Amino acid sequence: MQNDANVVPLNKAAAGQSQNSSMGRLPVALVNVRDKFAGQLKHAMQALFDNADDTLFEMADRSTSNGEQNTFFEAMRDLRLKRKGIERGFLQKFADNIASLNQYDVAKGAVLEPVSSDSLTLVQNDELEESVAMDTMVAKVMSRDATALAHLSTRLNTLVTRKVEDKTNPLGPRMLCEAFLEACQGLGVEIKVKLIILKLFEKYVLGDAGQLYAEANQVLVAHGVLPELKGTPVPRPQHRGVAARGVGQAEQAAVPASGFANAGSQEAFDVLQELLAQVRGSGAPRQAMPADALPITSNDLMRLLSHLQSNMPTQSLDELDVRQSLDQLLARVSNRSGRSRVVGQVDEDVINLVSMLFEFILDDRSLPDSLKALIGRMQIPMLKVAVLDKTFFSHGGHPARRLLNEIASAALGWGEQSDVQRDSLFQKIEQVMMRLLNDFTDDPAIFSELLEDFIVFTGAERRRSELLEQRIRDAEEGRMRAELARQEVERVLNQRMLGRTLPEVVVRLLEEAWSKVLLLNCLKHGTDSAEWRAALTTMDELIWSVEPHEEPESRMQLLVMVPRLLKSLREGLSSAAFDPFRTGEFFSRLEGLHVKAFQRFKQVEEVEPQQTAAPVAGDQSIVDDILLLDAPLVVPADDPAADALGMVAVVEEIVLASPEEPRTREPEEFLPDDDEALLQVDALRVGSWLEIRDRPDHKVRCKLAAIIKPSGRYIFVNRTGMKVLEKTRMALAVEFRRNAVRLLDDALLFDRALESVIGNLRRLKHT
Incomplete structure (x- = not known):
């Protein structure tokens, strides 16, 4: 029975033939496109999952509740376990879609089933959100790379038997999104996590779609497929993974996924320019330009700013005046060239905007005075970023803005100290500033790098403080339960014995x-x-x-x-x-x-x-x-x-001894329920930061960690999670009433500064 091995079941042979023979019949040009595209998709998927862990961890770190935090941690675990399967499933689906281009469909008549109102159901909310997200992603790619994709579809139609349209092109954004969603079906995550993963897919996979289409078109042209098509985009130099490493100025404006570009960003800056134009000479300073003045280029301005940055004074912020220092440098340049040189109007507007932003930041009462000097050193680096990239003013996720916001958020709970050099946060912020001043020339990628490093640092500190806070909350709640139980035992003892x-x-x-x-x-x-x-x-x-x-x-x-x-x-x-x-x-x-x-x-x-x-x-x-x-x-x-x-x-009431240390007695003043100070206390939420003057010459910054409802006690901790203060509701209201308590604004610093600048410009416009 030596020939038994050559006997193959017909159904198995047919199955193998249907799968492999179609792949074998693909034209060489299409095989080359498939292999090149698949290799690049594989690298993009690896970048997606490499960054998904960090993104979900950051989201968990910013969660406001334990339940939300656990959701992100569970998603991280699920994604790690199923990563390989999703990658394989996505690439396999992509290959199957390519293979199907050269397969004939067996024609079947359409079967129309009767429709009744009982069979109609609403689309599930999760599915609807997925669909909306996918449509948005596809629309972005089509608005950006429609020409390259159309040329690719046209060339594929000359190679395969099926009709290829943009929406049925296996290399198109819709088919890629559908393949990815199908591969992710086994993920047991909530819709908000899935939307985050889809956003990462858009960033790391679809973000370079235009580059991939250009390269695919070049491969087909090299094989002689419709070389006469005009307007075929030329592939740009490779910049894979630039979202993590940063890009140059020109590419930031051209490639949204690889830099900081955002829809409507230029329009936002134009609005700011209009506001500045209407108040020039009043609220916003304007440089007097001689008739023969020659504006310097943005590159020359960057060199002057880099010179100021390297010679920035370290003693006091009062010694730094960017506008005045620039004028002095320009005067030297003018004397040497024999012709007056000035800053161009667009760059002048950028300088004025950044200057007004930092005026707000350095006057902000939520920032500790001792850290303002450090944060003020970011002014020139931020100005250089704004000169390079105008989306800086409108893109909330810009790494430079996020870095400033993260530093300000961490500094919110920093208290005045005699030995600041021994404080880890002060040292970390100082280290960030020195890196910016010493290493930042014209590549904004350093902001992404410093942002990631700072988030890791603050995340570790936050986790330690949250652990201590939870222990304090548990201890306080336990102490309160014990106190209430002790009072109940005293009551029943006195009831029976007194x-x-x-x-x-x-x-x-x-x-x-x-x-x-x-x-x-x-x-x-x-x-x-x-x-x-x-x-x-x-x-x-x-x-x-x-x-x-x-x-x-x-x-x-x-x-x-x-x-x-x-x-x-x-x-x-x-x-x-x-x-x-x-x-x-x-x-x-x-x-x-x-x-x-x-x-x-x-x-x-x-x-x-x-x-x-x-x-x-x-x-x-x-x-x-x-x-x-x-x-x-x-x-x-x-x-x-x-x-x-x-x-x-038994003639005296029984008072049981408490194992806890006696609480300090606070002088109680009783305020009416509608008193404004009491309403301020009732409006406080756990997590609010306050500055409390506990002595005439001393203030303490603390966060509300817990409100013990039965006793009405408010527990406050410092930045490290250690308990520093405890007040009753009424005592805290009395402190509010005598202006010894100030609520600190924990909203994003840059966004508050920008809102303030826009508000001031609008007020000046109407005066």
């Missing part, structure tokens, strides 16, 4: 020992639990058992109760880990009390044998003593039971 005269041993047992059992049950089970009610019942029975009773039936009730009572007392004290030696002392004295009670009953009536013959099983030693009562009780003077016979009147 005003009564009881044996001293019972008072001590309840106050020193049984209170711990009550406290434990209250904390573990609550006051509505069976355990709490059982502990109260035991306490009530103990008090009843040592009180005088004259009724004949009380003797039998006591005889039945005592063994069960002693058992409950032992079990309760044992569960609360009460000192066993003190437990033994208490029980020895209780024995004397109960024997004394039965002695008193014996003096009233004779004990009938049938009444004492059936006690409930319990503490047998006490029962035996009770049954042998034929003579008056005689207690030796040195016996511990002798002290137990003493009675004490």
Whole structure:
């Protein structure tokens, strides 16, 4: 049966042939395009997943709740596990789409099914959001690279049997998006995470689509496929992964995915220029230009700014005036050239805008004064970025803007210190500034690098502080629960004992020992639990058992109760880990009390044998003593039971000792509920930063870490997560009322500065 191996099932052979033969029939030119495109897609997908981890980690770091943070962490884990499968699935789908171009469709008549209203369903919200995101991505690519894609589709139509249109082109954005979404079907992530991943796909895969189409067209032209098509884009030099490394000035304007370009960015700068033009000579300074003045180029301006940057004073911000320093340099240049040189109008507007932005930043009260000098050193580097790239004013995600915002956000909780050089945050910000001043010439990629490094630094600090904050919140909430439980135990003890005269041993047992059992049950089970009610019942029975009773039936009730009572007392004290030696002392004295009670009953009536013959099983030693009562009780003077016979009147409220340190008493002033200061306190949210003047000459910056609702206490921590302050709601309102508290604005610094500048320009326009 040597030939058995040559027998192949027809269905298997057909399947293999349908898959492989079609690939074999692809033209050589198309195979070359497929292989080149697939290789570049593979690198782009690797860049996507390499950056997805950092992006999701950053989103988790910025989350406002534990649930949201866990969502991003779970997504990171899921993406890591399924990364290889998604990459393989995407590339396989791409290859299958290419292979299908040379396959005939078996014609089938369209089957029209009856439509009823019952079969119509609404598109799921998640699917709708995916669809909208995909349409947006496709529209961006088509608006940017429509010509190159149209030429590619035209050339493919000369090579394959199927009709290729832009929307059915396997290399087109729609087919690529659909292939990626199909590969991601197994991801168990929420829609907001999937939209982030789609955004990364747009950035790292579709961002270079125009370059890929240009190269694919060049491959086909090299194989003689419609070389006469005019207007075929010439591929630009390779800049793969530029989103992480940065690009040159020209490419920033031309390639949105690789730089900082954004739709409508130039229009935004034009609006700012219009505002400046209408207020020149009033709010915005204007350089006087001689009639024969020759504007310098932006490149010359960059060189002058680099000179100022390298010679920036380090002592004080007052020594830095960019406008004045530029005028001095231009005067030197004019003297040497013999012709007046000035800054061009566009660059002049940029200088004025950046100058106004930093005037706001350096006057901002939310920034600590000692860090303003460091942040002020960013003025020239930021000015150079704005000269290079006008989208700086409109693109919120610009790395230079994000770096400034991140530094300002981290500095929000920085307090004034005597030895700033030992503070890690101060050193890190200083390090960032020195890198900018020493290394930044004309490549904005350094901002992305410094931003990533600074986010890693602040992320590590934030995680440490959040861990401490959570511990403080847990401790404060636990302390409050213990305080409320202690107050409840005090209440039930005073309710049952205050005003009564009881044996001293019972008072001590309840106050020193049984209170711990009550406290434990209250904390573990609550006051509505069976355990709490059982502990109260035991306490009530103990008090009843040592009180005088004259009724004949009380003797039998006591005889039945005592063994069960002693058992409950032992079990309760044992569960609360009460000192066993003190437990033994208490029980020895209780024995004397109960024997004394039965002695008193014996003096009233004779004990009938049938009444004492059936006690409930319990503490047998006490029962035996009770049954042998034929003579008056005689207690030796040195016996511990002798002290137990003493009675004490409970005339003062019982106050249980607290293991916590006593809280400092705050002078309480009562304000009406509609008082503005109280409304300010009620508007505070956990995470708000405040500056509080705790002494006439000292201020502390702190964050609201927790609001303990039952007690109305506000817990504040510093930047490192350590507790620094605790205030009641009313005391904090009093501080607001006397202007000792100032709420710090934690909104993005650059955005606030830009809004302020635009508002000022509009006001000047109407004056």
